[in-house]
Amino acid sequence: MVNQAKSMFDKIWARHIVSPETADTPAVLYIDLHLTHEVTTPQAFSVLRDRGLGVRRPDLTLGTVDHSSPTTTAGLRGIATADTPQARQILEFERNCRDFGIECLGLDSEHRGIVHVVGPEQGATQPGKTIVCGDSHTSTHGAFGALAFGIGTTEVGHVLATQCLLQRKPxxxxxxxxxxxxxxxxxxxxxxxxxxxxxxxxxxxxxxxxxxxxxxxxxxxxxxxxxxxxxxxxxxxxxxxxxxxxxEYLRGRPxxxxxxxxxxxxxxxxxxxxxxxxxxxxxxxxxxxALAPMVTYGTNPGMVIPVDGRIPATGDDPALQKALEYMGLEPGAAIAGSPIDIVFIGSCTNSRIEDLRAAAAILRERKVAAGVRLLVVPGSQAIKRAAEAEGIDAVVRAAGGEWRESGCSMCIAMNGDSVGSGKYSVSTSNRNFEGRQGAGARTLLAGPATAAAAAVTGRVTDPRELMV
Amino acid sequence: MDPITRIHSRTLVLPATDIDTDQIIPARFLTTTARAGLGRHAFEDWRYDADGTPTAHVLNQLDPGDHRILVGGHNFGCGSSREHAPWALLDYGFRAVISTGIADIFTANSLKNGLLPVVVDEPAHRWLLDNPGAEIDIDLEACVVRLPGDREVAFHIEPFARYCLLQGIDQLGFLLAKNDEIAAFERQAGPDVSAATNPN
CATH class of the missing domain: 3.40.1060.10 (Aconitase, Domain 2)
Structure with a gap:
């Protein structure tokens, strides 16, 4: 008997097929929501201009600025006159959105923020939709029962021009x-x-x-x-x-x-x-x-152990040897107790209100350890306001941390927020690749409570020790 | 785009597994609004010290013009969706990447720019890792890699992308020609499909 039962993925996929996949050609898949930002779109808009094409469905397209955004008020004030590649990229994006009729939650919008935070927050992310963005963390929106995935800039151009993508079914x-x-x-x-x-x-x-x-x-x-x-x-x-x-999350959103x-x-x-x-x-x-708080020790997110665990022996694994050499960590050593320099709480992974609350619960009535820098970057301006209404900004500042405007910030280190060569960062972001947080930066990925605990003790710490 | 049928060159071997897009082109170079010129920053942090001094890395020892086929470790191109990664590799001089596994988005991006993502089996990959600088042939028409000694290794490439590469055409034209079908789809689509994102 043929199995008629369908997965959620099957259902959403089938509903968006403009023309089906054949041996010779991929399916033409319709896209319900195209999220855009400043980094992966300029070359796509250039293609539209070169070919005399418009945006087929600006009403299904939403832009915001995040990767290159300054997170300091001085940086934001100076953007219009700043002659930096970041400023030029942001201003070009805002101009492209105006020229092509796309709604842009730009630097002056109170609704702006990290694109994967803003989509859900604005209720643009909804169940059953196909959602794409020129950013690999578009997978975030799948939390709502949407089919959401990252695409490259050429495909951004395809979606802008046709609202469709050529895709084989994964x-x-x-x-x-x-x-x-x-x-x-x-x-x-x-x-x-x-x-x-x-x-x-x-x-x-x-x-x-x-x-x-x-x-x-x-x-x-x-x-x-x-x-x-x-x-x-x-x-x-x-x-x-x-x-x-x-x-319940979506009810009443704009x-x-x-x-x-x-x-x-x-x-x-x-x-x-x-x-x-x-x-x-x-x-x-x-x-x-059976799970415990986790922390990475290497140079990809799969190199991860419980915070009370030991770094594995390298054996004859050259990838692990290379990773530990870069990280300056010893095989077989406990990860807890490793000294750290910077704590970053933010990114599309962990910058939402619950993440900030989890960090604040650890930071409350405590101080950031001497010599450690704590940077807290809310995922959106709306989250920033909500956190300030709860007094989270005051907790961060009282602990000695920096409270910033929203953006991708130190997750990708494009906007000037970076860790520094050879320094250790405990980060709530998503990638611990070599140089991800700036050239030479050594990143340990963790959850918000673990990151906050490291800020307080100056070492990798099991956050449960600081929870009451 | 120029048609691609065959790539004949020496290989350059980067045996590390999981070479991510942040290695291929570090994020600080993504502030550009152009495609051109990214090659000089390809693998920047492997090729240069913090003060800009070239390292002893193999990339600095070989002429990119003579080594157009990059052989990488398993799971090449993982990480971000940045198309700047294949742009940088092409601008540097590479025309193909060979591995036992190449990340999904990197593969899609490469195919759209004429950088051939070639996934081969473990024994062929092992041979390539063990023989850096080998002169090999990638035949896109036959979908085989020819190693010295008349050894042939088959590879799969998505048929439509292969057709576009062989013809030197891009995929946007194909999608634009679907305009009537797309319009018909929009007219009959259910309430959740193609619903505007603008505030009510």
Whole structure:
């Protein structure tokens, strides 16, 4: 008997096929939401200009500035006259949006922020949609039961001009997370543990659906953290079936349907979940109950251990030898207690209000250790305001940390916020690649509580020791 | 884009696994608004010390013009979606990347720019890693890599991308020609599909 049960991915994919895949040609896939930012679009707009093309659906396109944005008020004030590549890139993006009729939440918008924070916050990210952006962390939006993936600049041009992409259907992978996350263990720890288990190429060619009791129990912020890191396992996308948690998050947001249309939309969204018995090309099991706070020790997110664990022996693994040499860490040593220089709390992975609260809970009535710099960068201006209303900014400042304007900041070190060569950073971002946080920077990825704990002690620290 | 049928060159071997796009082109060079000129920053932090002094890295010892085929370790091109990575490799002089696994977005980006992503089996990859500088032939028409000694290794490349590379045409023209179908799709699509993102 043919298995008629469909996965959520199958359903969303089928609904967006303009013309089906054949042996000779990929499917033409319709895109419902195209998010854009300053770094990966300028060359695409140039192609449109060169070929005399317009943007087919500016109403399905939304822009904001994040990667190159200054996070200091002085930097923001000076942008119009700053003769820097970053400033030119931002101003060119805002001009491109104006010229092509695209709504841009630019530097002067109170709604701007990191593109993967803004989409959900504005309610533009909705279940069942196909969502793309010239950024690999577009997988974040899958937390809402959308099919969301990163594309390159040529494909950005394709979507601008035709609202479509040429795509072969990826394979599917179910990640079943049973059990319950223990106290003091975050969604970041969950996804780092997964990447440690399957490796940085473990999801290649696949769209992941995260399932199971531990996933259902996650808040939307936590789900976004998990889906965000799907690309760090090499996956095309990550997604989680929408449920009451999803609907409650979206209800009343600016771009979601209102009134009777809301109820109709929720009814449709309920149908998206994978059917009982839907088949996946690959399945992975993870027990949330067995997890601890995680921290990376190497130069990719798969090089990760529990914070109370030991760095593995290198054996004859040249990749691990090279990674530890770069990191200046000893094989076999405990990671806890390693001295650090900088703590960065921010990025599309962990800059949302719950992340800032988790960090503030550790920082409250404590001080940043001598010689350590703490940088807290909210994911959006709206999150910044919400955090300030709760007094989180005051907690950060009282601890001796820097409280900044929103942007990608030290996650990618494009805007001038960088770690410095040879220095150790505990970062809530997504990549610990060589030089990711600036040339020579040594990055240890962790969740917000672990990062805040390191700021207070000046060393890699199990955050549960500082929780009351 | 010029048609590509065959690439014949010596290899340059970077055996590290998981070579990510931040190594290929560090993020600080993404502030450009052009495609051109990224080659001089390809693998910048491997090729230069902090003070700009060239390192002893193999990339600094070989003439890129004679080594147009990059052989990388498994899972090449992982990380970000930056198309600046294939732009930088092409501008540097590479025309193909060979590995046992090449990341999805990097593959898609490479195919659109005429950088051939070639995934080969483990034994062929091992031979290539062990024989840096080998003169080999990548035949896109036959989808085989020819190693010295008449050894042939088959590879797969997405058929439509291969067709476009062989013809020297880009994929946007194909999509633009679908305009009527796209318009028809938009007219019949259900309520969640193609719904405007603008505030109500």
């Amino acid at each position: 394979r599917s992978m179910a990640v079943n997370v049973g059990g319950v996350l223990p106290a003091g263990v975050s969604a970041k720890d969950l996804v780092l543990a997964l990447i440690g288990k399957i490796g940085v190429g473990g999801g290649s060619g696949h769209v992941i659906e995260y399932r199971g009791s531990a996933v259902r129990a996650l808040s939307m912020e936590e789900r976004m953290t998990v889906c965000n890191m799907s690309i760090e396992a090499g996956a095309r996308a990550g997604m989680i079936a929408p449920d009451e948690t999803t609907f 771009r979601v349907p209102g009134g009777a249309q809301w109820e109709a939309a929720v009814a449709r969204w309920r149908e998206l979940a994978s059917d009982e018995g839907a088949a996946f090309d690959k399945e992975v099991e993870l027990d949330a109950s």
